[in-house]
Amino acid sequence: MMNDTSVSQSQMSLVVAAEVKDKKAEDAGKQADLENDHEGSMKRANKKGSSAESKQPKMADESSATESYRYDVVLWLFGMLFFSLLVSLMFGIGSIRGWDADSAYNHNMSNSSMERFLPEPFTPEPGVYKRSDKEASSRWYYWKLKPEDVTAGTKLFVWFSYCLHNLSVWLVLYLQHKQKSFPDVNGKYEKKYSNTPDKYNIILFGLNVFFHLLHLLNTHTTYDGTAADTSEASSQSSVIVALIIMLFIEFKDRGVVFGYPSPYQLRKYQDSVWMSPVYILRKYHGYFIYWAAIFTFWYHPMENTFGHAFGFAHTWFFMLQGSLTFTNLHLNKYWRFTLEVWVTIHSGVVAVQTVPNIMGKELWPMFVFGFAMAIILTQLYGLPFWKNIPSWTRAIPVAVYAIIVVTSYSFIRDVQGRPFTRLQEIIRIPGIYYLILLIGWLIIVAIAKLQRISAARSISSSKESINKQESKEGAPSPPPRWKEVLVLLGTVTTYAVSVFLSWIFEYIDLKVNLIVLTMIYCFSFTLISAVFGSFLLKMVIPLQRARPSSS
Template sequence: MGEGTDQSEHKSQSLEDAKHENGKDHTTVEGADEDNSGEMRRRLGNSKKELVESEVEEAKSLKEKDDYRYDIVLWMFGMLFFSVLIALIFGIGAERGWDALSPYHMSNNSKARFLPEPFTPEPGVYKRSDSEASGRWYYWKLKPEDTTAWTRLFVWASYCFHNLSVWLVLYLQHKAKNIPDKDGQYSPKFSNGVDRYNLIMFGLNTFFHLLHLLNTHTTYDGTAADTSIASSQSSVIVALIVMVMIEFRDRGILFGYPTPNQLRRHQNSIWMSPVYVMRKYHGYFIYWAAIYTFWYHPMENTVGHAFGFAHTWFFMLQGSLTFTKFHLNKYWRLILETWVTIHSLIIAAQTGSGVMGKELWPMFVFGFATVIFLTQLYGLTFWRDVPSWSRSIPVALYVVIVVFTYSFVKDTEGRRFTRISEIIRIPGIYYLIVLVAWLVIVAIVKIQKKKDAKTLPSPNDSNKSLNIGKKGVSQLPLWKEVVFLCFFVLTYLVCVFISWIFEYLDLKVNLIVLTMVYSFAFTLIAAIGGSFFLKPLLPMSPYIVPPMNK
């Protein structure tokens, strides 16, 4: 019995020892597991931290890339290119002995190249037979006997290829920006970057500027040989009027009124539709106006031509910067609108000094400047941060300058102040055409709205009923797209045809009257072209009104 007890105690001790050993081993395993788990957590934490840091660095890198102003770089290259071009124009012209500054003071070199302006009517002579012929005559063009089929073909082919090529690229860019993905999401429209379309348009515009320089020093003539000077002037005037309509939402029409806050309550009104239509499709008309005027004039080495080509280049450079943030820069856009004031001063001083016993520059300078101080100046953003009464300050200063200047400006009889009323002529044309264009577009939109009410599905219809294609937009058959594009181009061919036929028929009409006729005609044609032929291709959503700027 004792032995059994000893054996039992021995077994019990053995079991205790085994339990202790097992417990020790188990504790060791658990400790090891805890150490491994902690190490894994530390490694996982470090990995997550490294991943987050990597993502932050990548996001920072992308932000820096997005923040880099490629649009400003392209603009700077544009200004550099134009500076080189101007140097070439003056350098080559001087080398050839060109000095045709004015038709009023012709050198022997100029007499060999051009006909003088018909200041005195020449009965029976084509385009030179009436008292208004001088106003309609463009001085910088070849003599009729020097004009050939080749001189015409070179410039007209260049003009057509220039206009059609940039239109095509602009249209493709618009399509790319207006096509949502399958989820209905659009890419950001305006950025600091430039896309391939911007670069292609920039390249095309620079190429055709160099080609025009070659044209000037080979065949010489621009399209001025066949079209009216009034058409060139009118195309630019209407382009500037289009800009007045584009900016209406942000600066109103007079002294910054109506303000954006006042207009916001009317943003769904059909009377605001011209603003949205012009903002959507203005690029096509402004491109046409700039290119048409650009090819009208030869690259003569005069200051007046240089400032004129600067203006058309600015428009084309702005067109090459579509959908970039620099395209929206208010100060740059103000330069685009007001450059004509400087240009008109230089042209009037260069070609019209002392004409008919009076200086012509005050009418042009103060005419365009009146539009600046009534309308264009108030698009700058700082006006939103100053009291509204401060808008009267520049107007008061302008009135003082006008009165002071006209105290020295005399009419043909030597009287002072009698010509001061001439400063309302240009603003009168501006605002009258704005009104006509506004009413025309409202009328077109009303017609389309009635038609769309019968054909458009409701906004709640499914994508299937809306015929949403793979790219997330209603697709027209290719043949219809081509037909609409052809009709769109045809509307502008009508503009060119009108310019040619009026010149060909040698209409005995005053230059100012002819300019107004062209301006109204171009306005109507541009409204029709955009509203009827571009809208089906690049539709404006009937259910979404663009947001107003605060």
């Protein structure tokens, strides 16, 4: 997940230390930094002249024989094999236990469901906690224990597992990130991307496998996920924000609409503060996306339904991608495209499974065509083949999408049997996508502007102190332990606020529409991720690889 992005030195005015670097070294290295911003960076770096290389610390030597073999692909294949076995266990054990709770609408037709769960509150139940208003069913999560079956043990198991899972992968990810961001004692950097997973990749993979097996054990012992205490809208919103962060990550390669603005068109804005959200989230996105995937993962029990299986596939894909950090497969455009568009399949399956096929009530068209609109407008054009064919061909997917949508909605009727009246629903999901994208962009730009103002005012004193430090150390060094502890505490506090927000809204039974609640969570999580990347992580991991001081 850590797409280690290099940026121009002007952009690095966000960091006070970069403001006072030797101007001559900045100018010499600037073009190299800009060209080193996507997955082809390592190949282009080998073609640079020796004069440019002299400005940068040398990379650690790599075995060409090792690099020729795709061990990252092998790890990915093991990941896919593991998940296939896990899904088999989900359905196999669930079937043996007689579980058949595929939908709340079938509650009264399943003895096991009536024994395990409360019916969904389709009809308001005045005076009953969380079931008293007409919107209660939209906020009610069906797959959780009855209140009388909940104990301290059922809560402790899942919350301890969730916290341990999240903190452990964050720690390993940070250690790997730090190792890649600073030179060793010989002034050499490790190679950024490789065909060979390092020890941190293996540890991350092992941790994620272990916690998936632990969650399966949790489901068949204490059962409940964190759904017993937190809001379903928060689980959905965390994934939405993770997907929106991917829009930032891919922005420099595919723009926002139909591949525009193109990388060539963006070059003149590369030093602008308006590009800071892209640089920051490309560098630090992994921590938030890991949190979003793990938070959602522990929300749901491993029930033997297709909706749960497709959902766990998505969170596993995110965690597998997070286990492949700094490998070349992590950069693969087709794999990253799959991570983005899987939600279209998952949401469609869930909507078909959980909502009755009654005229005017089906939800699958809104989800499938809504997420597909984001694919057609934005996500599709990051695939490499678009760069090798004429730009007019981008109209073809739009035309195909329009024909399918119009034809489908001639059969998809409202409750009165009228065609086309529901056509407007397909803009709801992309509307949320692009609105949150805009809000997140503006928040990070505002923070970046404030940081630039602060840096400009303190540059003299900062220059003096940094020069003294460099004269002692001679080369960039990792952050001191006290600063790492401070960032750790800040990180835990920041994301604890996210979880607390979900818990308090669920506890007080906030009676608002599901879409409104989702927007509240999306805005809150976007703000938190912006602050996290703009302040906390930059204290310990530089936005670009630091250079040794010039002699």
